[in-house]
Amino acid sequence: MKIAVAKGDGIGPEIMEAVMTIFNANGVQLEYEYVDMGKWVFDKGYSNGMTPEAQETIERLGILFKGPMETPKGKGVKSVNVTARKTWNTYANKRVFQTLHGVDTVFSKAGITIDITIVRENIEDTYGGIEHMLTHDVALSRRFITRPGSLQVIKYAFEMARKKNARRITCGHKSNIMKITDGLFLECFHEVAKEYPEIKADDVIVDDLCMKLVTRPDLFDVIVLTNLQGDIVSDLCAGLVGGLGFAPSANIGDHICIFEAVHGTAPDIAGRNIANPTALLLSGITMLRHLGLMQNAADIENALLYTLETGNHTGDFGDKGTASLNTTDFAQAIINNFGKKPEKGAKPDLPNKPVTPTNFQLLKNPLIMTREMQDEVIVGVDLFIESELQPKEVADKCLKHTLGLFKLVTISNRGTQVWPTGSIFTNLVNQFRCRFESIGDAAVTQTDIIELYKRIATEFKICSSELLNMWGDKKAYSLAQGQ
Numbered sequence: 001m002k003i004a005v006a007k008g009d010g011i012g013p014e015i016m017e018a019v020m021t022i023f024n025a026n027g028v029q030l031e032y033e034y035v036d037m038g039k040w041v042f043d044k045g046y047s048n049g050m051t052p053e054a055q056e057t058i059e060r061l062g063i064l065f066k067g068p069m070e071t072p073k074g075k076g077v078k079s080v081n082v083t084a085r086k087t088w089n090t091y092a093n094k095r096v097f098q099t100l101h102g103v104d105t106v107f108s109k110a111g112i113t114i115d116i117t118i119v120r121e122n123i124e125d126t127y128g129g130i131e132h133m134l135t136h137d138v139a140l141s142r143r144f145i146t147r148p149g150s151l152q153v154i155k156y157a158f159e160m161a162r163k164k165n166a167r168r169i170t171c172g173h174k175s176n177i178m179k180i181t182d183g184l185f186l187e188c189f190h191e192v193a194k195e196y197p198e199i200k201a202d203d204v205i206v207d208d209l210c211m212k213l214v215t216r217p218d219l220f221d222v223i224v225l226t227n228l229q230g231d232i233v234s235d236l237c238a239g240l241v242g243g244l245g246f247a248p249s250a251n252i253g254d255h256i257c258i259f260e261a262v263h264g265t266a267p268d269i270a271g272r273n274i275a276n277p278t279a280l281l282l283s284g285i286t287m288l289r290h291l292g293l294m295q296n297a298a299d300i301e302n303a304l305l306y307t308l309e310t311g312n313h314t315g316d317f318g319d320k321g322t323a324s325l326n327t328t329d330f331a332q333a334i335i336n337n338f339g340k341k342p343e344k345g346a347k348p349d350l351p352n353k354p355v356t357p358t359n360f361q362l363l364k365n366p367l368i369m370t371r372e373m374q375d376e377v378i379v380g381v382d383l384f385i386e387s388e389l390q391p392k393e394v395a396d397k398c399l400k401h402t403l404g405l406f407k408l409v410t411i412s413n414r415g416t417q418v419w420p421t422g423s424i425f426t427n428l429v430n431q432f433r434c435r436f437e438s439i440g441d442a443a444v445t446q447t448d449i450i451e452l453y454k455r456i457a458t459e460f461k462i463c464s465s466e467l468l469n470m471w472g473d474k475k476a477y478s479l480a481q482g483q
């Protein structure tokens with residue numbers, strides 16, 4: 001079996017070297033094809049941070065094991081870590097946070113055992129990075145939550161929970177505020193949950209979830225979240241088990257999977273051979289299991305757990321009263337402990353059953369669609385305009401141009417209604433949303449809307465627009481605060 005390996009930047013090469021030494025010493029039957037990705041590839045002029053050869057190799061082999069990579073600052077380039085996850089549709093980001101004996105935390109000292117798996121949606125949300133300055137004062141980020149994307153990651157989470165014999169799966173969300181986007185994610189969660197009646201499925205608002213995680217983390221098992229909320233909650237969980245040095249991550253897709261640590265390149269300690277390789281090693285162990293190399297995974301994990309349990313540590317954790325090991329010596333300590341079992345949490349011996357890699361030759365981009373809309377009617381438009389006028393003055397100008405087809409329903413500023421009713425105390429910025437709906441909710445055409453757009457453009461700069469659709473009797477848009 002062959003996999004692609006990218007060493008990464010900063011501490012990346014040091015911790016990758018440590019992990020590879022452990023793999024080789026354990027006789028892991030994998031071949032490695034090293035690929036060029038990361039900061040120095042950006043510096044060579046590849047704007048996505050990887051060479052075309054690297055892309056070809058990863059797409060051919062289907063597995064990428066990677067060290068952390070730096071995103072050059074001030075060059076306007078996007079993170080190669082995020083690009084890789086999105087380009088290859090690794091829609092589920094699985095992060096396991098477990099109590100590691102020998103790694104002291106508030107909870108381990110209190111005898112509370114943590115075993116939480118976070119499944120974070122990995123492609124969508126604000127990570128689309130679709131952002132615009134609408135005026136000099138107003139920035140807008142688009143947040144995509146899609147039904148196919150949500151179903152993909154939620155189904156993965158339930159399948160994983162079933163395999164893990166999980167007692168509970170929880171959806172973290174903020175659908176009380178983001179009723180349409182997080183509402184869609186939550187709807188998909190409860191839809192999928194019906195197919196898994198044996199698993200207790202519940203949902204918790206994300207702020208409440210954070211509070212509960214830091215007070216009773218042992219009550220949680222599998223948690224599925226949208227991308228940004230998942231990112232934040234998983235770092236919180238890393239803190240619960242001892243920090244980023246212990247947080248592995250697997251990016252799972254149907255064709256390509258990426259295994260990496262949660263932490264970054266740690267530039268403050270790079271090149272000093274003192275970084276903790278545990279998170280990358282745990283990611284590598286997850287990869288071995290994914291490839292069916294169960295015995296290697298168990299051997300290495302047991303040796304790692306034994307090494308931690310017996311008090312060996314790098315400088316970022318452990319008993320400050322005992323000398324810390326450098327990266328190389330920590331890896332060697334793990335190798336020396338092959339064959340030993342930890343007192344707590346030992347992994348069972350299972351035989352290797354290598355997974356035969358599937359040759360994915362895609363001829364066109366897969367389109368994922370879950371339902372077709374039959375009864376969609378356009379009933380209006382939101383026009384986002386730039387103006388320094390007061391709401392009443394904006395309304396007066398808009399009302400001159402409604403073409404006998406539209407009514408001006410509401411004007412809002414940063415989502416809060418300021419016309420026809422509102423408060424003088426609502427601060428304004430120089431961008432308003434003017435909502436035009438058809439008279440009597442009759443259907444209007446895109447041509448009608450373009451005509452309206454042309455008229456309003458004679459009064460204001462229109463920064464952007466959104467159609468207002470009705471699906472049967474359901475509004476496919478939210479109301480303004482106070483509308």
Ligand code: NAI
Binds near residue numbers: 070244267
């Ligand atoms: P970071 O995770 O690199 O460092 C945060 C702190 O944790 C630092 O004090 C660092 O020394 C410590 N730390 C991290 N990993 C450690 C380890 N294995 N052993 C011991 N200490 C460790 O986060 P930061 O500083 O925000 O990011 C640095 C760079 O990494 C940035 O360019 C960022 O874009 C990139 N990054 C890359 C990621 C990836 O490749 N998936 C993820 C996160 C950040």
